[in-house]
Amino acid sequence: MIRTPLRPLARILDARAKGENPDAIERENIRLRHEDIRDRARKRAEGRLLVIGVMFFGAFAVIGGRMGVLANTEPMEPRTSIAGAEIVAQRADIVDRKGRILATNFETYSVYAQPPQMVDPEGAADALVKIFPDLKRERLIKDFTGKRKFLWIKKKLSPEQKQAVHDIGEPGLLFGPREMRLYPNGKLAAHVLGGASFGREGVHAAEVIGVAGIEKFYDERLRDPAMGHKPLQLSLDLSIQAAVERVLFGGMKIMNAKGAAAVLMDVNTGEVISIASLPDFDPNDRPRPPTEGNPTDSPLFNRAVQGVYELGSIFKIFAAAQAIDLGLVNANTLINTSGPMRIGGYPIGEFKKKDYGTISVSDIIVKSSNRGTGRMALQIGAERQQEFLKSLGFFEHPSLEIVEAKGGKPLWPKRWTELSTVTISYGHGISISPLHLAAGYAAIANGGTRVQPTLLKQPRNQKGPRVMSKETARVAKDMLREVVTSGTASLGEVPGYAVAGKTGTADKPRENGGGYYDDKVIATFATIFPAYDPKYVLIVTLDEPVETSGSEPRRTAGWTAVPVAAEIIRRVAPLLGLRPEIEPAKLNSITLTSN
Amino acid sequence: MRSLFIILSAVAVIGLAFWAYRENYQTQEAQSQAEQLQRDIGDARERLRVLNAEWAYLNRPQRLRDLADINFDKLGLVSLRAEQFGKIDQVAYPREKPLPITNSIDVINMEQYP
Numbered sequence: 039m040i041r042t043p044l045r046p047l048a049r050i051l052d053a054r055a056k057g058e059n060p061d062a063i064e065r066e067n068i069r070l071r072h073e074d075i076r077d078r079a080r081k082r083a084e085g086r087l088l089v090i091g092v093m094f095f096g097a098f099a100v101i102g103g104r105m106g107v108l109a110n111t112e113p114m115e116p117r118t119s120i121a122g123a124e125i126v127a128q129r130a131d132i133v134d135r136k137g138r139i140l141a142t143n144f145e146t147y148s149v150y151a152q153p154p155q156m157v158d159p160e161g162a163a164d165a166l167v168k169i170f171p172d173l174k175r176e177r178l179i180k181d182f183t184g185k186r187k188f189l190w191i192k193k194k195l196s197p198e199q200k201q202a203v204h205d206i207g208e209p210g211l212l213f214g215p216r217e218m219r220l221y222p223n224g225k226l227a228a229h230v231l232g233g234a235s236f237g238r239e240g241v242h243a244a245e246v247i248g249v250a251g252i253e254k255f256y257d258e259r260l261r262d263p264a265m266g267h268k269p270l271q272l273s274l275d276l277s278i279q280a281a282v283e284r285v286l287f288g289g290m291k292i293m294n295a296k297g298a299a300a301v302l303m304d305v306n307t308g309e310v311i312s313i314a315s316l317p318d319f320d321p322n323d324r325p326r327p328p329t330e331g332n333p334t335d336s337p338l339f340n341r342a343v344q345g346v347y348e349l350g351s352i353f354k355i356f357a358a359a360q361a362i363d364l365g366l367v368n369a370n371t372l373i374n375t376s377g378p379m380r381i382g383g384y385p386i387g388e389f390k391k392k393d394y395g396t397i398s399v400s401d402i403i404v405k406s407s408n409r410g411t412g413r414m415a416l417q418i419g420a421e422r423q424q425e426f427l428k429s430l431g432f433f434e435h436p437s438l439e440i441v442e443a444k445g446g447k448p449l450w451p452k453r454w455t456e457l458s459t460v461t462i463s464y465g466h467g468i469s470i471s472p473l474h475l476a477a478g479y480a481a482i483a484n485g486g487t488r489v490q491p492t493l494l495k496q497p498r499n500q501k502g503p504r505v506m507s508k509e510t511a512r513v514a515k516d517m518l519r520e521v522v523t524s525g526t527a528s529l530g531e532v533p534g535y536a537v538a539g540k541t542g543t544a545d546k547p548r549e550n551g552g553g554y555y556d557d558k559v560i561a562t563f564a565t566i567f568p569a570y571d572p573k574y575v576l577i578v579t580l581d582e583p584v585e586t587s588g589s590e591p592r593r594t595a596g597w598t599a600v601p602v603a604a605e606i607i608r609r610v611a612p613l614l615g616l617r618p619e620i621e622p623a624k625l626n627s628i629t630l631t632s633n
Numbered sequence: 634m635r636s637l638f639i640i641l642s643a644v645a646v647i648g649l650a651f652w653a654y655r656e657n658y659q660t661q662e663a664q665s666q667a668e669q670l671q672r673d674i675g676d677a678r679e680r681l682r683v684l685n686a687e688w689a690y691l692n693r694p695q696r697l698r699d700l701a702d703i704n705f706d707k708l709g710l711v712s713l714r715a716e717q718f719g720k721i722d723q724v725a726y727p728r729e730k731p732l733p734i735t736n737s738i739d740v741i742n743m744e745q746y747p
Contacts, residue, residue, distance in 0.1 A: 139689035145679060222689035280694030281712070534715045609712055618715040 044068060128217050129246050130260045131269035132231065132253075134276040135309075135495050141231055141253070141321075143246070144220040147195045147213045149203050150241065153182045156210030165206040166191065169199060182210075193236060193244075194218050214241040219253075221321045227279050229315045229340040230272070230440060230493060233324035249324065250338075252493060254441045271495045273309035278302065281609045282312040289602030290316055290580065293561075297581035299341035299472050300606065305480040305566065305575050307496040308489035310438070311614070313473070315341040332549070341579065343438055344445040346469040347560045349579075350544030350595075353465035354411040358403055359482060359514040360426045361414040363506045369400045369513050375410035382457040386412050389543075389594075403517045403540065404525035408464045415463030420454045423462065429505045430478045431488065432470050439493045446471040465542055472562070472577040479564045482518070483572035486511040519569040527563060530600040532607045534618025538572070539565030539603070541595035546582070558582045561595035563603040567611065570622050574614065578603040 044067045050060045132141040156162060159182035167175045170192060181189050191211070195203070203211060219234035232251020236244045247261075248254035256270060282300050290298040302312040319325055319337040328336045334345065361367045375394045379386040386409050388394070394407050402410035415423060427433065435447045449469040451458045461467040473491055480489045481502075488502035506514075518538035522530045526541045542562040545554035562579045566572040583598035584591045592598070611618075701710040 142686045220686055223693045612713040612715050617718045
């Protein structure tokens with residue numbers, strides 16, 4: 039660009055010649071130059087504004103376009119992620135305390151039919167009946183040739199069956215993959231696991247839902263995809279559960295009982311190591327609930343949790359413990375147990391009309407005296423007795439993590455009369471489940487704090503509210519030990535494991551009301567072991583046992599439930615890792631002497 | 634000078650485009666490989682589940698008990714008993730090694746033992 043000079047000589051000379059002011063020319067030129075500069079600057083600024091505008095437009099257009107694309111595309115799983123491979127199962131496994139599988143999933147196939155696509159419905163029906171003998175040929179032909187467009191034939195197939203169906207070669211028979219729940223241990227812990235079935239069913243998959251037990255209680259947790267790979271760990275121990283069920287089954291047969299239940303619980307953590315109820319069932323093929331007969335006789339009925347029974351003399355230790363805790367008596371206080379004793383017009387008698395005379399509190403438990411316990415209960419009073427039993431959790435359904443626990447609601451008299459106080463002190467008039475009892479005995483065993491039974495593995499001891507003093511618990515425990523060493527449970531002694539416990543034999547109430555059966559009892563043995571340092575509580579309950587080896591049939595717990603419980607302890611204690619030990623001898627009490 | 638700059642940037646653009654193109658395809662390749670691996674992992678996990686289930690089924694207590702009963706002659710397995718707990722002082726000390734023979738003597742009678 040050629041700069042225009044501000045004072046061009048030609049024009050200056052010309053102006054001078056004309057006598058004009060040459061400065062005017064310079065000013066005019068400066069003005070022109072400034073205008074020129076201003077115009078150029080404006081042009082540049084406009085250009086920049088345009089570029090910025092285009093850039094912003096481009097950026098917003100890209101973002102907007104991207105948003106539009108995202109909003110309009112089908113959702114797609116991220117192609118690469120670390121979490122993706124973790125979740126493969128619909129439902130989490132259930133494992134025992136050592137990680138052994140109790141319930142898992144299995145890939146299988148279902149077979150369904152689409153009759154409009156079928157080539158030879160009758161031939162297909164014939165072939166299917168050959169593979170699955172439980173199908174009805176007429177029904178299949180009716181379905182295949184009728185108006186139906188779709189029907190399920192079998193929901194679970196084994197690989198062999200699938201191949202056989204495949205070999206029929208019928209295009210109208212189709213397979214759909216699905217997961218099924220598998221309980222590899224069969225009947226083991228059936229009442230805890232419950233069972234599973236299919237919820238909403240599609241051709242490509244089906245929902246597996248829990249129908250009972252812990253499967254239903256933790257249905258949400260087990261189906262949660264975020265927890266899909268994390269198995270649910272229970273407190274049960276597979277081998278101990280198997281041993282308990284085995285011994286209990288043998289005991290039930292030998293004692294001619296129609297049912298049996300056992301609960302083995304850790305007294306400090308509240309972990310249920312084993313819980314069994316017989317008869318049982320296979321959760322892989324859960325039977326339908328019975329439509330007739332007594333539902334409590336069904337194998338689905340969980341006697342250990344749902345079965346609320348009047349458990350009898352087992353309760354006496356609670357009355358004794360409370361009386362000691364309140365300071366009304368001590369273990370050596372003498373109490374008159376002689377009759378007659380009439381409360382509210384009803385006579386209170388002893389087993390086989392015995393009369394034990396005046397004996398100590400300890401002997402009342404050892405000999406299982408109804409009148410002695412009743413007299414202690416009268417000293418305690420109805421209100422305090424109720425409070426104590428409530429603190430042990432005997433008035434609410436057990437807190438166990440299975441849906442059936444809600445059915446284990448205890449029964450107790452609405453009007454708690456003086457007679458109730460006396461009968462309940464020796465276990466009649468109040469119905470609780472063996473699991474309640476286990477929690478109650480655990481409180482004695484662990485030094486006086488309440489524990490909630492749980493089916494989940496616990497990392498530490500429970501710190502429940504205190505229900506009795508440590509000293510009371512110790513005294514009560516010593517009394518229970520004496521029951522085994524010199525009382526009604528002498529068959530319960532297991533060398534090396536210092537069993538302590540209390541028997542209970544209760545007549546069964548008639549179903550239609552009106553008194554009790556003479557020849558039907560519930561025999562229970564509640565034990566804690568080892569007595570010098572209690573770790574476990576075991577409750578064994580037999581329904582209608584009768585032991586016939588003697589000259590006359592024997593039904594008391596001492597002859598029926600006790601030997602079964604002893605055998606269970608003999609089998610299970612080594613599995614629990616308990617080393618047999620010689621019971622530490624009791625220290626002789628110090629006698630004051632003077633000389 | 635200026636044209637050199639233009640040529641250089643054009644070359645750079647072509648180079649970058651080629652690089653981006655290659656990277657794009659490599660990424661897709663890696664992604665499909667990763668997908669395949671995920672599928673393989675999924676299959677392996679599924680197989681693992683089946684194997685675990687079979688292991689649990691074969692080790693169910695009922696079966697082990699029956700097997701122990703069947704093979705009682707050979708194995709003599711019984712359930713764990715309290716007597717089987719031992720104490721550490723019941724374990725014998727290892728027997729001491731015989732002292733080394735340093736002053737060996739030759740004997741005339743060298744007949745072989747049968």
